[in-house]
Amino acid sequence: xxxxxxxxxxxxxxxxxxxxxxxxxxxxxxxxxxxxxxxxxxxxxxxxxxxxxxxxxxxxxxxxxxxxxxxxxxxxxxxxxxxxxxxxxxxxxxxxxxxxxxxxxxxxxxxxxxxxxxxxxxxxxxxxxxxxxxxxxxxxxxxxxxxxxxxxxxxxxxxxxxxxxxxxxxxxxxxxxxxxxxxxxxxxxxxxxxxxxxxxxxxxxxxxxxxxxxxxxxxxxxxxxxxxxxxxxxxx
Numbered sequence: 093x094x095x096x097x098x099x100x101x102x103x104x105x106x107x108x109x110x111x112x113x114x115x116x117x118x119x120x121x122x123x124x125x126x127x128x129x130x131x132x133x134x135x136x137x138x139x140x141x142x143x144x145x146x147x148x149x150x151x152x153x154x155x156x157x158x159x160x161x162x163x164x165x166x167x168x169x170x171x172x173x174x175x176x177x178x179x180x181x182x183x184x185x186x187x188x189x190x191x192x193x194x195x196x197x198x199x200x201x202x203x204x205x206x207x208x209x210x211x212x213x214x215x216x217x218x219x220x221x222x223x224x225x226x227x228x229x230x231x232x233x234x235x236x237x238x239x240x241x242x243x244x245x246x247x248x249x250x251x252x253x254x255x256x257x258x259x260x261x262x263x264x265x266x267x268x269x270x271x272x273x274x275x276x277x278x279x280x281x282x283x284x285x286x287x288x289x290x291x292x293x294x295x296x297x298x299x300x301x302x303x304x305x306x307x308x309x310x311x312x313x314x315x316x317x318x319x320x321x322x323x324x325x326x327x328x
Contacts, residue, residue, distance in 0.1 A: 095127040097193040101185050109175040114142035117190035123159040123166070124191050127198075130165035131275045134158055135189055135199040135236075139206075139214035142170045142190075150242070151205055154263055164271055167191040167199075171214045177221065187222035196222040200274065202236045203259075203267075206244035206251070216254060228256050228301055233284045237274065237291075241267075245298075252300035257291055266296045 106112035127133050136155060138145030145151060151168070158166035167189035172180065180186075186195040196202055202224065204215055216226050219238070225231045228238065240251060241259040248258045259266050273294055277287045292299040 094198045095133075095192065095194040098185050098188045098195060099193040101183060102188070102193065105176070105179045105183070109179065110173060114170075115172070115176065115190060117168075119146070122191055123155070125159070125165040127165050127167075127192060127194060131163040132165075132201065132271050132278070133199045134164065134166040134201045134203055134271070135169050135196045136166060137169045137196070137202055137204045137218060138171070139204060139211040139218060140171055141173055145170045145205075148205065148207070150263075154203075154267060157264060157268065158271065161268065161271075163275070167194070169196050169202075169218075171218055172221075177217075180221065187218055197224050197236060199236055200278070201239055201271070203239040203241060204255075206240050206242035209244060209250075212251060215251065219254065227253055229253070231256065231284070235284075237287075239270070248298060248300070249305055252305065255300065256288060258298045258300070259296060260298055261296045266294070269294055270297060 102115070106115065136151055136158075138148065138151060145168075155166050155168065158164050168191065169187055169189045171177075172187070186197060188195055189199075196218075202219075202222070204218075219226050224236055224238065231238075238254065238256045239259060240248065240255045240257070241263045244251075245258045245260045248255070248260070257270075259270060270291060273291055274287070277290050282290070288299045288301065291297050292302055
């Protein structure tokens with residue numbers, strides 16, 4: 093069943109890992125909603141350990157902004173330390189959120205906070221642990237929308253093949269608009285490609301799969317809509 097908690101499978105192994113409290117969401121002001129009754133569910137993902145991610149103010153702000161909307165639900169997930177990750181893989185326990193222990197892959201949106209290039213390798217690892225296809229081209233209509241935001245979206249191309257969309261700039265105003273558009277599109281039953289095209293029409297949303305990218309020292313080359321004959325589309 094969707095959003096089924098992995099807590100019963102996790103509890104036996106938590107005493108065997110370092111700092112098990114980092115995985116159980118015991119903070120004050122944690123929001124827990126009925127995920128199944130929500131129009132859109134969001135898993136905010138920080139590609140580092142809990143101790144690093146929970147101290148990030150931006151993540152808390154977005155968490156509150158999304159959860160203040162009664163029709164939306166937002167939870168958090170972090171990169172597990174190597175001891176827990178090893179045990180999760182051995183027991184086929186997927187990446188989960190700290191509020192409800194629901195599998196991250198069950199959420200409509202998985203939003204990564206891109207704060208540093210040093211965390212980039214954690215992103216495909218977390219996607220793999222969640223059971224979400226690594227490459228955006230391999231995802232289907234039932235898969236989560238993988239969204240990237242934060243300062244590293246100033247240059248999103250190194251991660252473009254892993255992400256369905258990037259939110260470029262401040263997310264405080266853009267993220268609710270993104271979720272409203274996603275909710276409307278999902279209600280209309282549109283296919284994933286059409287959904288991404290709708291999202292790309294919003295200010296500040298970059299959908300890499302709709303563009304061809306070129307790396308070249310020559311002027312007049314770069315990123316352009318797919319099918320454009322004006323730009324160079326070969327990688328060098």
